[in-house]
Amino acid sequence: MFQISEKAGLRTAVFAVSALVAMPALAHSGGDHVHGFAAGFAHPFSGLDHLLAMLAVGLWAAQHKRSAVWLLPLVFPLMMILGAVAGVYGMQLPGVEAGISGSVVVLGLLIAFAVRMPVWASAALVSTFALAHGHAHGIELPKDVSPVLYCIGFVAATFVLHLIGLAVGLAAGQRTADKVVRLIGAGIAATGAFLLAGLA
8 A cells, every 4th residue: 555654644634624724714705706616615515425425535545556546536526527517507417416425335335345446447436426426516506606616616625625535544554544444434335325315
């Protein structure tokens, strides 16, 4: 497993948390252009399913070898943009809500069992989930906000959540606390199953 030093892991975690705190504060500084960004940045935090899935991508990436550690947290936001564009323009994707909750279950189980897939397979799976999450962001675009700034906002929030998950996962790996990460994964999967059951 790719490892980072304890200091590097701490710096990554501090950066991620600082960004998480500072950006919403900036979003309240006024102006329509800022409002569009603020709405987008807030959206990943509006549902537990979004929040857990994005943290899970970072955690799962940390369990991979070097080649996937940074790839997965980059692929997810990029594919979210495609899903969001589809949502904004009214294109329908089947089973979006089930796909979102299902992504929480699957990612949680992958973490719980420390599953390492080939890089292409991991990226393809994460991309599929990202399309569903992005589509949900797109169809819930608030009126009178810039779609571009809204998109930048939710991509920024997503990346921050990925970084937090990644920092936790890498720090845990460095301290041989892999069981803790697996337990977190099990909790994420259980929560996702509860959310999925609520859709039935």
